[in-house]
Amino acid sequence: MRKMRTQRAIAVLASVLLIGGVAACGNSDTGGGGSKDDGKITMGFSQVGAESGWRTANTTSIKESAAAAGIELKFDDAQQKQENQIKAIRNYIQQKVDVIAFSPVVESGWDTVLKEAKDAGIPVILTDRSVDSADKSLYKTFLGSDFVKEGKLAGEWLVEQKKGATGPVNIVELQGNTGAAPANDRKKGFGEAIAANPNLKIIASQPGDFTRAGGKQVMEQFLKANPKIDVLFAHNDDMGLGALEAITAAGKVPGKDITIITVDAVKDGMQALADGKFNFIAECSPLLGPQLMDLAKKVKAGETVPARIETEETTFTQEQAKEALPNRKY
Secondary structure, eight states, rough: HHHHHHHHHHHHHHHHHHHHHHHHHHHHHHHHHHHHSSSOEEEEEEEEESSSHHHHHHHHHHHHHHHHHEEEEEEETTOOOOHHHHHHHHHHHHHSSEEEEEEOSSSOOOOOHHHHHHHHTTOEEEESSSSSSSOOGGEEEEOOOHHHHOOOOOHHHHHHHTOOSSSOEEEEEEEESOOOOHHHHHHHHHHHTTTTTTTTTEEEEEOOOSSSHHHHHHHHHHHHHOOOOOOOESHHHHHHHHHHHHHTTOOOOOOTEEEEEEEOOOOOHHHHHHHOOOOOOEEEEOOOHHHHHHHHHHHTTEEEEEEEEOOOOOOOOOHHHHHHHHGGOO
């Protein structure tokens, strides 16, 4: 009798273990397969930094758009250092993310790490800024503004404004970070636009690193070294806003004594334009998030995307800034 009860107990235990084992295998298969094949995209994104109002708006757009698109975002702030970005990209490769996107601090020096991403089968999207690599296969696409065009628009506006000037027009230029694509290209575009007008002369040009503090510091130096400055061309609004402080402190009236041209059109810059302290802004939109997430989905799916995608932008005069400000998103 005892033997029969023992055999029955063993049989019941075996059944329980068998059922439990089947259930466990079933859960493991379902869970594992779901995590790999549920269509979820993980993006590793390396941002330049937080040096300006534009960059802050750009970061917000990327984070909000990733959440809205259901994309898991691994975000890194490079703090304006290329070595930090390279480290972040290598971390993303190790983590086996689906897509890597980044806004390069500078144009050069990316081939090695981009080849590592390519060898790992991870597509790369450049956003806001491009790289100068000769091997275009190292990234899928570049989404961003035409920085040369922005510089040209700024220069063309100045040429039109000063077309009646007979004497020299002295221009100072606040550049962005040395080696950065927007700094290189905006300088190039502006120079090309004013080249045919010998009376328009750039008498000083120096990096202000896209920051208000940098813009103020360099403008102070410009004002001390050059008693007659007619025009300031700043590569972004933040440097222009910093320069306003230096100009005012020097006893000059910004927007009148010195014509101020900037790039970006962030809210603070637009307010300065509407208030008559700036004279002209060429827009560079930071709201790239929705387009970036759409591209991430396409390259993850193996779709072909254009090698270059340009954002739509405009320009603003003082009156146009007054009209646009109430509905400005950034």
